[in-house]
Amino acid sequence: MTKLLRVVSPDGKYKEKDEPPLSEEELLKMYRYMMLTRALDTRGMALQRQGRIGFYVPSSGEEAVQIGSSFPLEPRDWIVPAYREQGAALLRGIPMAGIMAQLYGNEEDTAKGRQMPNHFTSRAAHFVPTSSPVGTQIPIAVGLGWAARIRGDNVVALGYFGDGATSQGDFHAAMNFAGLFQANTVFVCKNNQWAISVPFGNQTGTNEVAIKAQAYGFEGVRVDGNDVLAVYQASKEAIDKARFGGGPTLIEAVTYRMGPHTSSDDPTRYRDEAEVEKWRKKDPIVRFQRYLKEKGIWNEEMEVEIRQEAEAQVEEAVVRAEKRGLPSPATLFDDVYAEMPWHIKEAKEAFLEYLEKS
8 A cells, every 4th residue: 555645634634754844934825725726616606506506526535636736836737627627727827717708618718619518728828628528538648748759858747537437448558658758747647536436446446546646756745635635745745756857657646535526516416425524624725724823824804805815806807708709700610720712711701691691
């Protein structure tokens, strides 16, 4: 059994020798982004239930994995997400207004309304388009990491996936390739115990994911995914190793999906509420709050300020998104080719002419 890395216990206690070297400012930044992610999730689910957006994928309970793993990245690095990485997207610089525009599929959506909600992307933030099919993004993370190694540009690709994706062939092909060619890739498996309605115990004959890395010739690390500092520490070491030629690492972050798989899911049909309540007591935000309080950084006044600031940021983005119209129908012809060929130009002109007459 791979040792579970933990820095902060559920009650917020810690040993100074185990703490990563982060400043008070950096710790508070982590906390703010975890709170912002939770605020977005709460509002996103409410918007879907109100019929104002069509779909939402919550990540409540997994904020420590997102923020802790993406925090050590540099702007030149790439994130290859699954579909529960809104916290990582925010931290990487995708604005809240951009995420909300994508949820609404309006004229400000960089994907021009072509993607499902919660499938945001940003070339500027080096955030690859979100993957909806399970596991198909994992080889892409390896491709980016391998390209970086070939070029010698010390760029790292961080790829996210859930425990369910480890049952897919893409996972094993990607791990094998990364180990063989020593790609600059860090794999982050968010083992949240459930792949929609399938429990982790029905995914694999082992009791963990991290051990699988050994078969492919590189290190596997198992970390308490509700401890943001433990996730940060494991990720920082893996990212630094990949950046300077040390090859890939598989990080298994043991956490829990506190909400439904998506807004279309009813988890009460397949999991026990007692299990949910047990994990709710391990809430990563509450744990980090206790840690900050132990260090004398956190107080009630600051908590209210951070919470109100997060909710206001989300509300501002909602108001903006609902004032915007839909993408122009003419954008259907954009982004198909780098240079638009003659037949697409003709089709676009004919379509625009039709719209004018309609």
